[in-house]
Amino acid sequence: xxxxxLWNSLPDFAHSGVFIVAVTLVLVVSVAMLxxxxxxxxxxxxxxxxxxRVAIFGLLPGIGQPFADVIKLLIKEVLVPxxxxxxxxxxxxxxxxxxxxxxxxxxxxxxxxSIANVDxxxxxxxxxxxxxxxxxxxxxxxxxxxYAFLGAMRSAAxxxxxxxxxxxxxxxxxxxxxSLNLGTIVEKQHGAFLAxxxxxxxxxxxxxxxxxxxxxNRAPFDVAEGxxxxxxxxxxxxxxxxxxxxxxxxxANMILVSALISVFFLGGWLSPLDGIVAADSAxxxxxxxxxxxxxxxxxLVAKTFFFLCVIIxxxxxxxxxxxxxxxxxxxxxxxxxxIIWIAVEGLxxxxxxxPWSA
Amino acid sequence: xxVQILFYAFATVxxxxxxxxxxxxxxxxxxxxxxxxxxxxxALWLLIEAEFLAIVLVLVYVGAVMVLFLFVVMMLDxxxxxxxxxxxxxxxxxxxxxxxxxxxIVGVVAxxxxxxxxxxxxxxxxxxxxxxxxxxxxxxTTYVYPFELAAVVLLVAIVAAIVLTMRKRQGLKLQDxxxxxxxxxxxxxxxxxxxxxxRE
Numbered sequence: 001x002x003x004x005x006l007w008n009s010l011p012d013f014a015h016s017g018v019f020i021v022a023v024t025l026v027l028v029v030s031v032a033m034l035x036x037x038x039x040x041x042x043x044x045x046x047x048x049x050x051x052x053r054v055a056i057f058g059l060l061p062g063i064g065q066p067f068a069d070v071i072k073l074l075i076k077e078v079l080v081p082x083x084x085x086x087x088x089x090x091x092x093x094x095x096x097x098x099x100x101x102x103x104x105x106x107x108x109x110x111x112x113x114s115i116a117n118v119d120x121x122x123x124x125x126x127x128x129x130x131x132x133x134x135x136x137x138x139x140x141x142x143x144x145x146x147y148a149f150l151g152a153m154r155s156a157a158x159x160x161x162x163x164x165x166x167x168x169x170x171x172x173x174x175x176x177x178x179s180l181n182l183g184t185i186v187e188k189q190h191g192a193f194l195a196x197x198x199x200x201x202x203x204x205x206x207x208x209x210x211x212x213x214x215x216x217n218r219a220p221f222d223v224a225e226g227x228x229x230x231x232x233x234x235x236x237x238x239x240x241x242x243x244x245x246x247x248x249x250x251x252a253n254m255i256l257v258s259a260l261i262s263v264f265f266l267g268g269w270l271s272p273l274d275g276i277v278a279a280d281s282a283x284x285x286x287x288x289x290x291x292x293x294x295x296x297x298x299x300l301v302a303k304t305f306f307f308l309c310v311i312i313x314x315x316x317x318x319x320x321x322x323x324x325x326x327x328x329x330x331x332x333x334x335x336x337x338x339i340i341w342i343a344v345e346g347l348x349x350x351x352x353x354x355p356w357s358a
Numbered sequence: 359x360x361v362q363i364l365f366y367a368f369a370t371v372x373x374x375x376x377x378x379x380x381x382x383x384x385x386x387x388x389x390x391x392x393x394x395x396x397x398x399x400x401a402l403w404l405l406i407e408a409e410f411l412a413i414v415l416v417l418v419y420v421g422a423v424m425v426l427f428l429f430v431v432m433m434l435d436x437x438x439x440x441x442x443x444x445x446x447x448x449x450x451x452x453x454x455x456x457x458x459x460x461x462x463i464v465g466v467v468a469x470x471x472x473x474x475x476x477x478x479x480x481x482x483x484x485x486x487x488x489x490x491x492x493x494x495x496x497x498x499t500t501y502v503y504p505f506e507l508a509a510v511v512l513l514v515a516i517v518a519a520i521v522l523t524m525r526k527r528q529g530l531k532l533q534d535x536x537x538x539x540x541x542x543x544x545x546x547x548x549x550x551x552x553x554x555x556x557r558e
Contacts, residue, residue, distance in 0.1 A: 088390075119488045123413040130421025134393070137425065141386060141432050149432070156429050160422060180490055328535070 019115045023104050031251040032066035038312045039065070045316040076240035081144060084237070088142035093238070093245035096135025099128040100252035107259060108183040108268055110297045121182040122174065125260065126167060129215065133159045135249065136217075136224065136234050143237035151233025154323060155217060155224035161330040162211040168338035169208035172201050172345055173264045176355070186268035191275030196267040200354050203341045205265045207334045209307075212257035214330070216250065219315035223323050258307035262300055269300045365405055372398040385431050393424045410490040 007015075036051060040062065043050025054064035080089055106121035108114045118124055133156060140152020174180060176197055177188035189196045198205040214221040225233030235246045262268055273293050277284070284290040292298065321329070349356045375398060378391030396419045403412035497505050 118409075120409050120413055120490045123410070123417060123490075127413050127417040127421060130417060130425075133421075133425055137428055137432075138390075141428075153429065153432075156425055160425055163422070324533070 016115055020105075023109075023115065024101060027101060027104065027252060027255065028248070030255060031248055032070065034251050034255065034308065035069070035247075036062065036066045037308075038315075041309065041312050042316040045313065070244065073244040074241055078240040078242045079237070081237050083144045085142040085144070088138050089237075090242070092135050092139035092142060093242050093249070094135070095138060096132055096249040097245055097252065099132040100249050100256055103128045103256055103260075106182055108186050108263060109300065110269055111295050112183070114183055117183060118181070120180045122170060122180040122185070125182070126163075126170065129256075130159075130163055132249075132253070135246075139238070139246070140234040143234075145237050147230040147232075148234050148236045150230050151224045151226075151236070154226075155234060158217075158221065158224065158326055158330070159215055161327060162214040162334070165207055165330060165334035165338055166211040166215065168335060168342065169201075169204040169211065170264065172204040172338070172342055173197060175342070175345055175349060176201060182263055182268075186263055186270060189267040189270060193272045195275060195355060196265065196270070198265040200348070201265065201341070201345065203337050205261075207338050208264065209261055209310075210334060211330075212261060213311055213314065214326070216253045216257055216311075218250070218254065218311055220318040220321050221326055222320060223326060226320060228320075254308060254311055255304065258304045258311065259300065261307050262303035266303045267299075268303070269295050269297060271295045271299050361405055365402065368398050368401045368405070372402065385434075386428065389424065389428050389431050392427075393420055396420050396424065408489060410493050 040050040051062040051065040053061065054068045055061045056064045056067075080086055103125050105116045106114055106118045106124055114121075136155045136159075137152045140148045140150075140155070143149070173185060177185040179185060179188070193199075217224045223229075223233075225235065230236070235243055238246060267274075271294055274295055277293075284294045348354055372395055375391045375394040379388050379395065382388045382391060396415060400412040400415045400420075403409075403415065
């Protein structure tokens with residue numbers, strides 16, 4: 001049976017459907033493995049071992065931990081507080097989760113390939129990430145608990161503040177590539193390590209990374225669930241699989257922002273050799289090594305993994321910010337930095353300096 | 359065909375959520391219905407291939423404006439009964455608006471029925487046509503002065519809002535980060551040399 005012919009005979013929506021299911025499955029498994037990797041990595045940073053009990057078939061101690069956790073959470077009862085707003089309470093975890101997955105539709109996964117090639121892709125990404133905050137706000141409000149409510153309020157203010165810095169940082173990326181299409185943004189960074197956006201847009205790169213960590217409510221910006229002050233923040237009333245969905249959303253968001261930083265500032269699927277070695281060079285013809293060195297999905301995965309490790313490293317290293325300091329950093333430091341650098345970049349584009357000389 | 363089914367589905371949801379905004383007893387639910395209404399209108403705009411406007415509607419109204427709106431509504435303790443007291447007193451204004459709106463819509467449709475086409479039919483464009491790029495070109499060339507003027511008006515509004523609400527409270531202890539960073543060891547620690555004393 002000819003698999004390629006069968007594949008080509010399928011209609012467009014079937015193709016998209018297959019890709020959507022594949023990406024979703026890979027993401028869910030990655031989230032499970034990421035929770036384990038985070039605990040292991042933080043363990044090593046803090047001179048502990050991390051999870052090392054649950055093995056699969058007696059191999060690799062610790063690898064079964066995420067599966068054990070999932071089963072435990074699935075079996076637990078989901079408690080709905082009596083005075084809560086029942087419908088909103090149940091739908092909130094889903095609202096947090098959906099944007100984290102839906103954004104992958106426009107992600108340029110490999111040369112010339114994304115599930116949906118949207119021209120306004122970058123706007124789509126911004127719009128969806130801003131929808132995610134509703135899950136947190138609704139969870140906090142529907143729980144009818146003051147701790148959850150405080151967490152939701154903190155989260156809302158924080159996300160609105162950092163979204164502005166994030167948007168401004170992306171304005172720089174749009175100026176550099178002249179397109180809102182994520183695929184084009186990656187292609188425009190063509191030409192080795194220093195041609196990637198991070199070099200000429202270094203301040204924006206740093207601002208975007210900090211805002212991305214803040215947007216995902218990760219340490220050191222996790223005041224929304226600051227355990228020492230408000231128990232567990234917005235998800236304090238959630239238990240069982242409803243809690244697990246929030247957990248899943250947080251890690252899916254981590255993967256998403258890491259992938260987005262790679263696409264915007266580190267050339268996505270571009271290989272560091274791209275532009276140094278000619279595309280038709282003999283090096284890329286070597287069977288396995290050539291494919292590895294050439295452009296492809298694996299570079300995006302590697303860059304994403306790098307940023308995931310940095311985010312985990314941040315959590316292991318830094319104490320939590322105080323709330324007013326978070327606001328100060330967002331409004332008084334990050335936003336001015338982005339505005340200044342957009343002006344500098346505008347001058348560079350106008351006078352044709354650096355990568356804009358051509 | 360599919361587009362029409364989608365249109366009526368979204369339109370139904372839009373009407374339902376718009377009714378929800380004015381009929382729900384809880385102000386937070388009203389605000390959430392409004393979010394749904396914005397989202398569905400964005401979907402309707404996508405159907406007429408105005409993808410830039412649709413996404414910006416979600417980005418600006420759903421992502422920013424309504425979040426702040428919800429923020430405020432959740433904080434306020436609104437007494438719904440109190441608010442509803444004026445309902446019958448102001449009902450005539452509501453009816454007037456409804457009649458005006460219906461008359462306008464009927465007017466536009468009726469004029470079309472008579473064969474006088476005041477709004478030209480949209481010209482279909484190629485599939486690779488970028489709505490966003492076209493809007494950008496027009497906005498920054500033909501309409502650049504009105505665009506900049508609108509931006510300045512917005513800026514003035516922002517500055518005015520801050521000036522009107524800003525008040526300096528006396529005796530407020532604020533953190534001065536610059537001073538904290540500039541602090542040297544000598545400002546905080548003083549080492550005092552003293553003889554060791556023997557306890558009697």
